Amino acid sequence: MKKILDQYIVKKFFTNFIYIIISFTVIFIIVDIIDNIDKFISRGISNKEMFDYYILSIPWYISIALPMTLLISTIITFVTLQKNNEITALKASGISIYRISTSLIIIGIIFCFISFYFENIIVMETSKKRIPIEKKLKNKKSFTTKKNDIYYHLDNAFIAIKNYNYNNDLGKNISLQFYNGPDLVSRIDAQRMIWNKETSNWNLEEVNIRNWNNGNVSFSSLNDTLINISDLNPSIIKKDNINPDEMNYWELASFIDKLKNKGLSYTRWSVNMYFKTAFCCSALIMILFGITLSITSPRSNYTTGIGLSIAVIFLYYLLIKLGQSLGYNSVLPPFLSVWFVNILFIIFGAFMLLKTRT
Numbered sequence: 117m118k119k120i121l122d123q124y125i126v127k128k129f130f131t132n133f134i135y136i137i138i139s140f141t142v143i144f145i146i147v148d149i150i151d152n153i154d155k156f157i158s159r160g161i162s163n164k165e166m167f168d169y170y171i172l173s174i175p176w177y178i179s180i181a182l183p184m185t186l187l188i189s190t191i192i193t194f195v196t197l198q199k200n201n202e203i204t205a206l207k208a209s210g211i212s213i214y215r216i217s218t219s220l221i222i223i224g225i226i227f228c229f230i231s232f233y234f235e236n237i238i239v240m241e242t243s244k245k246r247i248p249i250e251k252k253l254k255n256k257k258s259f260t261t262k263k264n265d266i267y268y269h270l271d272n273a274f275i276a277i278k279n280y281n282y283n284n285d286l287g288k289n290i291s292l293q294f295y296n297g298p299d300l301v302s303r304i305d306a307q308r309m310i311w312n313k314e315t316s317n318w319n320l321e322e323v324n325i326r327n328w329n330n331g332n333v334s335f336s337s338l339n340d341t342l343i344n345i346s347d348l349n350p351s352i353i354k355k356d357n358i359n360p361d362e363m364n365y366w367e368l369a370s371f372i373d374k375l376k377n378k379g380l381s382y383t384r385w386s387v388n389m390y391f392k393t394a395f396c397c398s399a400l401i402m403i404l405f406g407i408t409l410s411i412t413s414p415r416s417n418y419t420t421g422i423g424l425s426i427a428v429i430f431l432y433y434l435l436i437k438l439g440q441s442l443g444y445n446s447v448l449p450p451f452l453s454v455w456f457v458n459i460l461f462i463i464f465g466a467f468m469l470l471k472t473r474t
Contacts, residue, residue: 386443436458
C-alpha cells in the first residue's frame with residue numbers, strides 16, 4: 117500500500133510541477149520579449165538571432181523558476197490531498213505525515229543534484245553561447261581589449277605587466293623577478309612579451325637580464341628569447357576579466373587554486389563558488405517548506421498557498437543575496453555567507469515539521 121501511496125503522491129506532484137515550470141518559462145519569455153522587442157529592432161538583430169536568444173535562455177529561465185515551482189507544486193499537492201480528505205484518511209489508517217512526506221523529501225534531495233549539474237553544465241554552456249547576442253542587444257563591446265598593471269605571485273617569482281592587450285596577447289613593460297627565499301637572485305626586464313602558440317611559451321623582446329650571486333651582479337641583454345612562465349598563459353590573464361557568474365563550479369574551483377598559488381585575492385570567486393552549491397540545495401528547502409506550510413495551515417486554499425510561497429521565496433532570495441554581499445565585503449567567510457541561509461531555513465523547516473501533529 118505504501119508503494120502505491122508514494123506513486124500516487126509523486127504522480128500528483130510531477131503533474132503540478134510540469135504545468136507550473138512550463139507556465140513560468142512561457143511567462144518569463146513573454147515578459148522579456150515585451151521588454152526587449154524595441155531593442156531587438158533598433159540593434160538590427162535578425163529573427164534567427166532573436167529565436168536563438170530565447171531558445172538559449174530557456175535553461176536559465178527554468179533554473180530561476182525551479183525553486184518557486186518546487187514550492188508551489190508541493191503546496192498544491194498537499195492542499196489537494198487535504199481538500200479531498202485523503203490526508204485524514206491516511207492518518208486514520210495509521211500512516212503518519214512523515215511517511216506521507218517521505219517521497220517528496222527524496223525528490224527534493226534528488227533535485228539538489230539535478231539542479232547542480234543542470235546549472236553548471238547546461239545553463240552555463242547555453243549562457244556562454246547567448247553572450248554575443250546579449251552584448252549586441254545591450255550595445256556593448258563583448259570584451260574590454262586592454263588591461264593595465266597586472267601582478268602575479270608565482271612559485272618562486274613575481275611578475276609585473278604594465279599593459280596587456282587581449283586581442284593579440286601582447287604585454288608591454290614586463291618585470292620578472294626570481295627569489296630564493298627572501299633574496300632576489302635574478303631579474304628579467306623586457307619591453308614586450310608575446311604569446312607563442314606553437315611552443316606555448318612567451319617570447320620576450322628587448323630583454324635585460326641581471327643575476328645576483330654571492331654579492332656579485334652580472335648583466336646581459338638579448339634582442340628576444342623564449343621563456344616558459346609556469347602556470348601563466350593568456351587564458352589565465354583573460355580570466356581576470358571574466359565575471360565569476362560566467363564560470364561554472366569546476367572552473368571557479370580551478371581558478372581559485374591558481375589565485376591562491378599566486379597570492380592574489382580570491383574572496384569574490386570563493387563566494388560565487390559556494391553560492392552555486394548553496395542555491396542548488398534550495399530544492400530541498402522549498403519542498404520542506406511546502407510540506408510544512410501545507411500541514412500547519414490545513415484549511416488553506418490554493419491562493420493562500422501561492423501567497424505563502426511568494427513570501428518564502430522572496431525572503432530566501434533576499435537573505436541569500438544579502439549573505440553574498442556580506443561575503444564579497446569579507447564581513448562573513450565565503451562559505452558561511454551563502455550557506456547560513458540554507459542552514460537557517462532547514463533548521464526552521466525541520467522544526468516546524470516535527471511540531472506538526474502526525
